[in-house]
Amino acid sequence: MVPRPAQYLLRFDDLCPTVARAQWQRFLPLIEEFGIRPILAVVPDNQDYELKHAEPDPEFWARMRSMEAAGATIALHGFRHVCNSKGRSLVPLHRHSEFAGVREETQREWIQAGLNILRGHGLKPRVWVAPRHGFDRSTLKALRKEGIGVLSDGLARVPFTRGGVTWIPQQLWRPVDKSKGLWTICVHSNTAHGSHVDQLLAFVRQHVAQFTSVDRVLAELKPTKLDLAERLYEAFALWRAKASRTRKRTGRRSKR
Protein backbone atom coordinates (compact mmCIF):
# COMPACT_ATOMS: atom_id res chain seq x y z
CA MET A 1 0.00 0.00 0.00
CA VAL A 2 1.31 3.44 -0.89
CA PRO A 3 1.50 5.49 2.32
CA ARG A 4 -0.83 8.46 2.40
CA PRO A 5 1.04 11.79 2.28
CA ALA A 6 0.71 14.17 5.22
CA GLN A 7 -2.56 16.02 5.56
CA TYR A 8 -3.05 19.48 7.02
CA LEU A 9 -5.82 21.31 8.80
CA LEU A 10 -5.83 25.02 9.41
CA ARG A 11 -7.24 26.44 12.67
CA PHE A 12 -7.81 30.09 13.54
CA ASP A 13 -7.97 30.88 17.26
CA ASP A 14 -9.37 33.67 19.42
CA LEU A 15 -12.03 34.80 16.98
CA CYS A 16 -14.58 37.16 18.56
CA PRO A 17 -16.16 40.50 17.58
CA THR A 18 -13.18 42.45 18.96
CA VAL A 19 -10.60 40.54 16.90
CA ALA A 20 -7.85 42.67 15.29
CA ARG A 21 -9.83 43.03 12.11
CA ALA A 22 -7.19 44.01 9.58
CA GLN A 23 -4.86 41.23 10.78
CA TRP A 24 -7.61 38.62 10.62
CA GLN A 25 -8.82 39.72 7.21
CA ARG A 26 -5.36 39.23 5.70
CA PHE A 27 -6.01 35.48 5.90
CA LEU A 28 -9.39 35.52 4.17
CA PRO A 29 -8.20 35.66 0.53
CA LEU A 30 -6.02 32.62 1.16
CA ILE A 31 -8.97 30.65 2.59
CA GLU A 32 -11.24 31.66 -0.29
CA GLU A 33 -8.79 31.30 -3.15
CA PHE A 34 -7.67 27.80 -2.18
CA GLY A 35 -11.01 26.54 -0.88
CA ILE A 36 -9.56 25.83 2.57
CA ARG A 37 -12.07 24.53 5.14
CA PRO A 38 -10.54 25.68 8.43
CA ILE A 39 -11.58 25.28 12.04
CA LEU A 40 -12.74 28.67 13.33
CA ALA A 41 -12.30 28.73 17.11
CA VAL A 42 -14.78 31.34 18.34
CA VAL A 43 -14.96 32.74 21.89
CA PRO A 44 -18.69 33.01 22.67
CA ASP A 45 -18.60 35.73 25.36
CA ASN A 46 -15.09 37.16 25.37
CA GLN A 47 -14.07 38.86 28.63
CA ASP A 48 -10.31 38.59 28.08
CA TYR A 49 -8.93 42.10 27.63
CA GLU A 50 -6.00 40.66 25.67
CA LEU A 51 -8.47 39.74 22.92
CA LYS A 52 -10.02 43.19 22.82
CA HIS A 53 -8.17 44.70 19.88
CA ALA A 54 -10.92 46.87 18.42
CA GLU A 55 -14.48 48.02 18.86
CA PRO A 56 -16.86 45.07 18.22
CA ASP A 57 -17.20 44.40 14.50
CA PRO A 58 -20.91 44.52 13.58
CA GLU A 59 -20.18 42.18 10.65
CA PHE A 60 -18.38 39.57 12.73
CA TRP A 61 -21.18 37.04 13.22
CA ALA A 62 -22.39 37.31 9.63
CA ARG A 63 -18.82 36.63 8.48
CA MET A 64 -18.67 33.51 10.67
CA ARG A 65 -21.99 32.30 9.23
CA SER A 66 -20.89 32.78 5.65
CA MET A 67 -17.56 31.06 6.31
CA GLU A 68 -19.37 28.13 7.92
CA ALA A 69 -21.68 27.94 4.90
CA ALA A 70 -18.56 27.82 2.70
CA GLY A 71 -17.25 24.76 4.58
CA ALA A 72 -15.49 26.00 7.73
CA THR A 73 -16.07 24.14 11.00
CA ILE A 74 -17.07 26.25 13.99
CA ALA A 75 -15.40 25.41 17.30
CA LEU A 76 -16.36 26.54 20.78
CA HIS A 77 -13.21 28.25 22.09
CA GLY A 78 -13.92 28.22 25.82
CA PHE A 79 -16.59 30.50 27.21
CA ARG A 80 -15.14 33.87 28.31
CA HIS A 81 -11.46 33.09 27.67
CA VAL A 82 -10.56 34.24 31.18
CA CYS A 83 -7.92 31.84 32.47
CA ASN A 84 -8.04 32.06 36.26
CA SER A 85 -7.89 28.36 37.16
CA LYS A 86 -4.68 26.55 38.01
CA GLY A 87 -6.03 23.03 37.45
CA ARG A 88 -3.86 20.52 35.61
CA SER A 89 -4.81 20.00 31.99
CA LEU A 90 -4.77 16.78 29.98
CA VAL A 91 -2.45 18.73 27.63
CA PRO A 92 -0.40 20.58 30.28
CA LEU A 93 1.33 23.28 28.24
CA HIS A 94 0.21 26.26 30.34
CA ARG A 95 -0.12 27.00 34.06
CA HIS A 96 -3.45 28.80 33.84
CA SER A 97 -6.66 27.65 32.28
CA GLU A 98 -10.28 28.68 31.95
CA PHE A 99 -11.65 25.17 32.42
CA ALA A 100 -9.14 22.67 33.90
CA GLY A 101 -9.73 22.31 37.64
CA VAL A 102 -13.16 23.96 37.60
CA ARG A 103 -16.14 21.95 39.00
CA GLU A 104 -17.79 19.77 36.39
CA GLU A 105 -21.22 21.38 36.87
CA THR A 106 -19.74 24.83 36.29
CA GLN A 107 -17.84 23.65 33.24
CA ARG A 108 -21.04 22.19 31.85
CA GLU A 109 -22.94 25.43 32.48
CA TRP A 110 -20.21 27.41 30.68
CA ILE A 111 -20.17 25.01 27.75
CA GLN A 112 -23.95 25.09 27.54
CA ALA A 113 -24.04 28.89 27.71
CA GLY A 114 -21.27 29.17 25.10
CA LEU A 115 -23.04 26.80 22.71
CA ASN A 116 -26.28 28.73 23.16
CA ILE A 117 -24.57 32.02 22.30
CA LEU A 118 -22.99 30.60 19.14
CA ARG A 119 -26.25 28.90 18.13
CA GLY A 120 -28.09 32.14 18.81
CA HIS A 121 -25.89 33.71 16.14
CA GLY A 122 -26.92 31.01 13.68
CA LEU A 123 -23.75 28.90 13.97
CA LYS A 124 -23.44 25.13 14.46
CA PRO A 125 -20.50 24.57 16.82
CA ARG A 126 -19.23 20.99 16.52
CA VAL A 127 -15.71 21.03 17.97
CA TRP A 128 -14.12 22.04 21.27
CA VAL A 129 -10.93 24.12 21.41
CA ALA A 130 -9.79 24.86 24.97
CA PRO A 131 -8.18 28.24 25.70
CA ARG A 132 -4.49 27.58 26.52
CA HIS A 133 -4.99 23.82 25.98
CA GLY A 134 -6.65 23.78 29.41
CA PHE A 135 -9.21 21.01 29.91
CA ASP A 136 -9.58 17.95 32.10
CA ARG A 137 -11.67 14.78 32.48
CA SER A 138 -14.61 16.86 33.72
CA THR A 139 -14.49 18.93 30.53
CA LEU A 140 -14.67 15.74 28.44
CA LYS A 141 -17.69 14.58 30.45
CA ALA A 142 -19.42 17.94 30.11
CA LEU A 143 -18.72 18.03 26.35
CA ARG A 144 -20.16 14.54 25.91
CA LYS A 145 -23.29 15.52 27.84
CA GLU A 146 -23.69 18.59 25.62
CA GLY A 147 -23.31 16.51 22.46
CA ILE A 148 -19.87 17.79 21.43
CA GLY A 149 -17.88 14.69 20.49
CA VAL A 150 -14.80 16.21 18.84
CA LEU A 151 -11.96 18.38 20.14
CA SER A 152 -8.91 19.91 18.52
CA ASP A 153 -5.84 19.38 20.74
CA GLY A 154 -3.09 16.95 21.65
CA LEU A 155 0.25 16.14 20.05
CA ALA A 156 -0.16 12.72 18.44
CA ARG A 157 0.23 12.43 14.65
CA VAL A 158 -3.17 10.88 13.96
CA PRO A 159 -6.68 11.60 15.21
CA PHE A 160 -7.81 9.25 17.97
CA THR A 161 -10.48 8.62 20.60
CA ARG A 162 -9.95 9.15 24.34
CA GLY A 163 -12.34 9.75 27.21
CA GLY A 164 -15.31 9.19 24.90
CA VAL A 165 -14.28 12.11 22.63
CA THR A 166 -12.49 12.19 19.26
CA TRP A 167 -9.26 14.16 19.41
CA ILE A 168 -7.97 15.85 16.27
CA PRO A 169 -4.43 16.78 17.30
CA GLN A 170 -3.06 20.31 16.93
CA GLN A 171 0.72 20.28 16.88
CA LEU A 172 1.96 23.17 14.77
CA TRP A 173 1.93 26.96 15.07
CA ARG A 174 3.61 27.49 11.70
CA PRO A 175 3.54 25.41 8.54
CA VAL A 176 6.09 22.58 8.56
CA ASP A 177 6.63 20.02 5.80
CA LYS A 178 5.73 16.54 7.06
CA SER A 179 5.91 13.19 5.30
CA LYS A 180 2.88 11.52 6.89
CA GLY A 181 0.18 11.99 9.53
CA LEU A 182 -2.41 14.68 10.18
CA TRP A 183 -1.15 18.10 11.24
CA THR A 184 -3.21 21.03 12.46
CA ILE A 185 -1.58 24.42 12.04
CA CYS A 186 -2.93 26.90 14.58
CA VAL A 187 -2.93 30.59 13.64
CA HIS A 188 -3.43 33.42 16.13
CA SER A 189 -4.33 36.13 13.67
CA ASN A 190 -4.28 38.85 16.36
CA THR A 191 -0.53 38.51 16.77
CA ALA A 192 0.49 37.17 13.34
CA HIS A 193 2.99 39.26 11.42
CA GLY A 194 2.90 39.85 7.69
CA SER A 195 5.64 37.24 7.31
CA HIS A 196 3.31 34.60 8.86
CA VAL A 197 0.72 35.33 6.19
CA ASP A 198 3.29 35.09 3.39
CA GLN A 199 4.75 31.89 4.80
CA LEU A 200 1.33 30.29 5.12
CA LEU A 201 0.32 31.42 1.65
CA ALA A 202 3.46 29.88 0.11
CA PHE A 203 2.86 26.64 2.02
CA VAL A 204 -0.81 26.38 1.09
CA ARG A 205 -0.01 27.08 -2.55
CA GLN A 206 2.52 24.24 -2.56
CA HIS A 207 0.40 21.74 -0.58
CA VAL A 208 -3.16 22.69 -1.42
CA ALA A 209 -4.20 19.13 -2.29
CA GLN A 210 -3.11 18.00 1.18
CA PHE A 211 -5.41 20.39 3.06
CA THR A 212 -8.40 18.61 4.54
CA SER A 213 -11.41 19.39 6.72
CA VAL A 214 -12.86 18.11 9.99
CA ASP A 215 -15.56 16.22 8.09
CA ARG A 216 -13.05 14.49 5.85
CA VAL A 217 -10.79 13.63 8.77
CA LEU A 218 -13.64 11.97 10.64
CA ALA A 219 -14.95 10.13 7.56
CA GLU A 220 -11.65 9.04 6.02
CA LEU A 221 -9.35 8.44 8.99
CA LYS A 222 -11.94 6.81 11.30
CA PRO A 223 -10.19 7.59 14.59
CA THR A 224 -9.73 4.80 17.17
CA LYS A 225 -7.67 4.48 20.37
CA LEU A 226 -3.96 5.28 19.96
CA ASP A 227 -1.61 2.32 19.74
CA LEU A 228 1.39 2.08 22.06
CA ALA A 229 3.92 3.46 19.55
CA GLU A 230 1.80 6.56 18.96
CA ARG A 231 1.19 7.02 22.69
CA LEU A 232 4.94 7.01 23.25
CA TYR A 233 5.42 9.51 20.43
CA GLU A 234 2.70 11.70 21.98
CA ALA A 235 4.38 11.61 25.43
CA PHE A 236 7.71 12.53 23.84
CA ALA A 237 6.17 15.37 21.82
CA LEU A 238 4.53 16.76 24.97
CA TRP A 239 7.80 16.61 26.87
CA ARG A 240 9.56 18.40 24.00
CA ALA A 241 6.87 21.10 23.74
CA LYS A 242 7.03 21.74 27.50
CA ALA A 243 10.83 21.93 27.43
CA SER A 244 10.77 24.46 24.61
CA ARG A 245 8.18 26.59 26.43
CA THR A 246 10.27 26.51 29.62
CA ARG A 247 13.35 27.53 27.62
CA LYS A 248 11.45 30.46 26.08
CA ARG A 249 10.16 31.56 29.53
CA THR A 250 13.54 31.42 31.25
CA GLY A 251 15.16 33.01 28.17
CA ARG A 252 12.77 35.93 28.44
CA ARG A 253 13.49 36.27 32.14
CA SER A 254 17.25 36.32 31.72
CA LYS A 255 16.98 38.95 28.99
CA ARG A 256 15.18 41.38 31.30
Ligand SMILES: [Zn+2]
Ligand atom coordinates in the same frame (compact mmCIF):
# COMPACT_ATOMS: atom_id res chain seq x y z
ZN1 LIG B 1 -7.39 31.38 22.86
